[in-house]
Amino acid sequence: MNPKYKLEEALKLIRENYVDQVNEEHLVDEAIRAMISSLDPHSRYTSREEAEAMQQSMTGSFTGIGISFAMMNDSTFVTGVTNDGPAMKSGLQTGDRITKVDGKPIYGVNLKNQDVMKMLRGPSGSTVALEVERRGLTQPLNFKLTRARILDKSIKAAYMVDKEIGYISLSVFGESTRREMDAALKSLIGQGMKKLILDLQSNGGGYVQSAIGVVDEFLPKEKMVFYSVPNIGGKDYYYTGGFGQFYKGEMVVLIDESTASAAEITTGALQDWDRAVIVGRRSFGKGLMQKPVPLSDGSVMQLTGARYYTPSGRSIQRPYTKGNSEYFDDFQRRMASRELTEEGHVKFADSLKVFTLETKRPVYGGGGIMPDKFVPIDTNMYSNWMSRLMLSGIMTRVAFDYVQNNRADILKNYPQFNDFLGHFHISQRMYDDITALAVKHHVEMPAASNTAAYEAIGIELKAEIASSIYNGSDFILPVRNAANKSYLTAIDILRNKKLYDSLLNRTGKSKK
Secondary structure (H helix, E strand, O other), X not given: OOHHHHHHHHHHHHHHHOOOOOOXXXXXXXXXXXXXXXXXXXXXXXXXXXXHHHHHHHHOEEEEXXXXXXXXXXEEEEEEEOOOOHHHHHOOOOOOEEEEEOOEEOOOOOOOXXXXXXXXXXXXXXXXXXXXXXXXXXXXXXXXXXXXXXXXXXXXXXEEOOOOXXXXXXXXXXXXXXXXXXXXXXXXXXXXXXXXXXXXXOOOOEOHHXXXXXXXXOOXXXXXXXXXXXXXXXXXXXXXXXXXXXXXXXXXXEXXXXXXXXXXXXXXXXXXXXXOEEEEOOOOOOOEEEEEEEOOOOOEEEEEEEEEEOOOOOEOOXXXXXXXXXXXXXXXXXXXXXXXXXXXXXXXXXXXXXXXXXXXXXXXXXXXXXXXXXXXXXXXXXXXXXXXXXHHOHHHHHHHHHHHHHHHHHHHHOOOHHHHHHHOOOOHHHHHHHHHHHHHOOOOOOOOOOHHHHHHHHHHHHHHHHHHHOOOOOOHHHHHHXXXXXXXXXXXXXXXXXXXXXXXXXXXXXXX
């Protein structure tokens, strides 16, 4: 029987024989999802609404008023104001409590974050009226803001570590990534950068074209970035164009178990050409390329159209023959096997061995990118108690209350972020406040004797405070980096020329 007619017959018979009326569109959506889920872990079906949201997240912008906010005790507080956005131009400030949106009260009505976000966002050029309560004022303030395009940058932080080492954190490969990378490199080079840390930790990928653009910044013209093998056979090759800014400076790339897809293309190319030392833990292992296939109603099938390979011929894709559930539970398996906490637990068959293209170091395909220098995971940051603590909102509440009560003193004592980063310390009283709220909300806390656990709590709390005090950049990352082992290892490598060269096999003659 023709499969197409069988599907149509099934739908017709369900409609005629099922006890209740059915939503045929919903049934068809579910049938398409089921068909695609049987193909591979990364092909998927998205509705029109989901496809539009996904497109917006990759364009690097949205239309709104330019604030971040937090919900506390049924109230909405401004926790950050975007530079040059409508909110900043109108005078909205961090710590303001939004009480009404377009005349409708938004406190005490059990709204969710998504509800408030929908009220604040809208078409560019449209207006929204806010009533705001500000600490120290007895009367509410009223603002009328015109929504505008707000940049949602893929580069979350770019700064100088010292006089020679620059740092760039790239969170996603979107439409604006190459432009942002150009600007970040130009700025850092202007500040004297000679060496670079490129942070791709937790970068889940994005547009392949953007990955080519990023690699182009670091490899000269006509260097292969990757090649793909589509369903019709043959190979498609992708090369750099020679329009980069940073071809010779020493580089370290940070990766972890969540680095995937386009981020792995970037990492694999830089490793294969011996352009950078890779630091961290084995990456996720996604070597399948999806292409959007739209349906007439606006929904989209994201179908795997090709497999990609690094310049040395490595396939990054992990096996997925045991089903999607086991495939996506890989993190738990890696933790259980101690792969993420101890070096030496990953074994590859000799058949998967290839060699880098310049110094002929051995590297392996068949499941993610292996780093040149292993750094174990911080088990406190990935513990169950830390996850529950962060999800509870306790950390945000303690940080917010502290900033509300001490903003003037903090800015007086630490007028610049670097002053805060180097000299601000979490007090015992703040730890006590977290513990008290945790007990109240039945959130398990580590033993008081667990010094490392409380250091991790302190880092997260300090990061929350920094993001609420200083506007204009992502100050969470520099605070976290001060205790990030991969970041600190990268600095050590870049400050030790002999170690850097040995990791790239540049100390002796290249193998033939």
